[in-house]
Amino acid sequence: MLYRIVTYGCQMNVHESEKLAGILELRGFLPAERDSDADVIVINTCCIRENAENRILGNLGFVKKLKEENRNLIVAVCGCMAQQDGAAERLKARCPFINIIFGTHNLAEFGAYLDKAMAGKKVSEVWPQEGEPAEGLPVKRGEGVNAWVNIMYGCDNFCTYCVVPYVRGRERSRKSELVLDDIKRLLDEGFKEITLLGQNVNSYSGTDADGNYVNFASLLEQAANVSAQKYRVRFTTSHPKDFSDEVIRVISDSPNVPEFIHLPAQSGSDRILKAMNRKYTAADYLGRIDAIKKLMPDAGISGDIMVGFPGETEEDFLDTLRLVESVRYINLFTFIYSKRRGTVAASMDNQIDRITALGRFQRLVNLQTSIGLELAAAAVGKTLEVLCDAYTAKTRLSRGKTASGKIIWFKSDTELTGQFVNVNVTHVKNSNLYGELI
Ligand code: 5AD
Ligand code: SF4
16 A cells, blocks of 8 residues: 655644654555655645645545546645634535545644544544644655654744644643653764754743653754764754844854754844734844854854735835844745735734735845855855765766755765765856755
């Protein structure tokens, strides 16, 4: 029996799909090369913006055709879109061919649902509330050098535009010893990069084996010191209001933690930040960047910015452009505000028209493209530490990632995947770096 998993959305979903794959493989399923070969198709969904939902609904149209060709095909739909209020009913009405619907809070039950579906029953079960983090699920990790490790789930911030607190529930942290045990085991298995995952990692609030409180700075420090071997510990995502001096010090002091921070600003306008319920001002945000640069002048910063939030004026948008210019992001994820059912911003009566939002989006992208190119060009001539993650024998090209997460290509006679090497950057093409192995 063969399976396919189609994943939409963030790294949390990517990692949860590894757990779904683990559950399937424990039951003897193997990955299918093509959708049309699969006996089970799982669609792990996202609902952060409307375009994610539209793509998923489009894909379900395609899956319907597969189901017409193979009546025994089992179709499962899970994840954030399925977790939304009333979504299971809407999905059932629109796509009656789906066999299994479940949400984010009952992912651990997937195996039992699969057994029922194999016995010919339909399953639609979405738990309204989160429970304690599920431990001990099998995980079929993706190939490569990076392994994901959950440290906390959920979000309590309720930014007014965001569905995450509604579909992922309240914050809960895993025990620190479980996190550290996972990291040790993954390093023993040969992974070279560990990414700590949470919707808001800086709010991590766990306990150690003796029941003592452990904050994120302490967890990160311990995560970076579980083994004497060389490895990288990354983490995502951070909220600026919780990004403490202590965390900055740990990053700066730990050779295993790359000097690279993803810190979403969302906007550069205090008025809009307040309406978004972000709980910081543009000056607070820039103060965090200054604190990072003071200890780590070469730190790479990436971020998320949204345009077209309800009530955003041209002046607000210019504040955002000023913030982007002053931070100089190595990488910026740019979004157009998307109205999400059930959020506070969805009922604001000053929604921005699409043409204005699109125009601002394009101006933001243009600014960031030129900053990104300048930063990439400034890397030429520098020697960077690179973790190799792929090799093509035919072209003798190795691929790796720099500390700040940039892809770099270089020639090597042998495969170096999983090794740390030094590469001298020689040129930039399409925002990718190219270099020579030292
Ligand atoms: N519309 C557009 N972008 C959004 N994001 C979250 N919610 C929305 C929304 N309703 C963006 C934020 C967040 C990133 C993961 O997605 O910038 O940081
Ligand atoms: Fe959404 Fe805000 Fe929580 Fe991030 S911090 S997941 S944007 S509510």
